[in-house]
Amino acid sequence: MMLCRRGLVSLFRYERPRILCSGGQRQKHTLPDLPYDYNALEPVISAEIMKLHHSKHHAAYVNNLNIAEEKLKEAQAKNCVSTIISLGPALKFNGGGHINHTIFWQNLSPTGGKPTSELEEAIKRDFGSLDNLKAQLSAISVGIQGSGWGWLGYNKQTKKLQLATCANQDPLEAATGLVPLFGIDVWEHAYYLQYKNVRPDYVKAIFDVVNWKDVSERFAKASHGNPFVVDAVEIVFINSPAYRGLHDTNCNADGASGKCL
């Protein structure tokens, strides 16, 4: 029997977890429920992988993010700047892990449908075809050295779709300014029990369980949503070497066509 709380999900309409900035009292982060059963993505991703990935790996990022935030709160209360700075890597790693996985679960579905006509048009404009997009995103994801993520993002500045890779758990938007639409987790824990060392087979198969409805919604929101959320000045700053040096991120988002250096 699957252990994810499908019963609850069915009774109460599944709501997207809110982990992005919001006002109000700070609450501890919690592991979001999956919007489907652990075995829902079989045979592309086994129930065993999904269960470990969600209930162990994602849960560890959430727990460690809460711990890092507690330490941050204490350091702020004591006005200890040195400690605040030293917490940076743990906040980025665990916060990034929480953000990335939360998007990832929503990005996948056994019944993901097709891109909306609006997204399809943008894909044709920026990549030539959906097949080209898949081929390019697959190539950069397979090519990631070590652990990381391959991303389809939206560049609010150029108003184009753009591909990028991020090392480890570096979060795409904080690191590059791109709005994440669809991410492929190429950490070995995401595929190892099933695909072992053959990462290309996993990346190829994952396109069979893309939740295009979710990806299309993210695209619609990014391209029509509040255009003032991130303004041009902020994007220029985020993309500047000074910011990158400051935050020591390892994301590569060069070229609107997804060319990866």
Place this chain on the structure above:
Amino acid sequence: MALTLPNVPYLNSGIPGLLTPHAVQIHVTKHHQGYITAANNLLKGSPFAGKSVEEIIKAADGPIFNNVAQHFNHSFYWECLTEQKKGISEAVESVLTKTFGSIKDFKDQFLQKASTVFGSGWVYLSKDPSGGLVIKQYANALNPIKEGGIPLLTVDAWEHNWYIDYENRKAEFFERFFDHVNWSFVELKFKAAGLI
């Protein structure tokens, strides 16, 4: 000369109490062999063809560096493990105690580094270019040779190293790793580095 897999004495037996035969075989014959095959293909006709592994690690970058360095890292790692438990010699213990306080402190520091790698990589005990002993994390394929150090002991902190046998429980793997270190090999490295 083409790079080849080293002899791994416990390839078929695994390391009882640490790694199953299946896990060792996949790691050696798929992952390590994969780096060797890729490295040999990349080296053909490149300026690095015929150079030593150490020379390539110091001078190359990109895919040639990644694949050749991973060949070195894995070859070194296989030597650091043994299916026969071996104690630390007095000479090695004395040097480690002098630097880290005690063997327990050394173990604690080494395991702390190993369990906190943000992503894939390696943890090495090495002699750094200034002559001191250091425990450091290295991302992905990096290692002490690249920065002029001398490797003395390593553990693989890529998930594929423990995932088949331990899944997400990496702390359990690292704890057990320490009981299966080939201290005879480490002692040879200490001697070669002029530490004892």
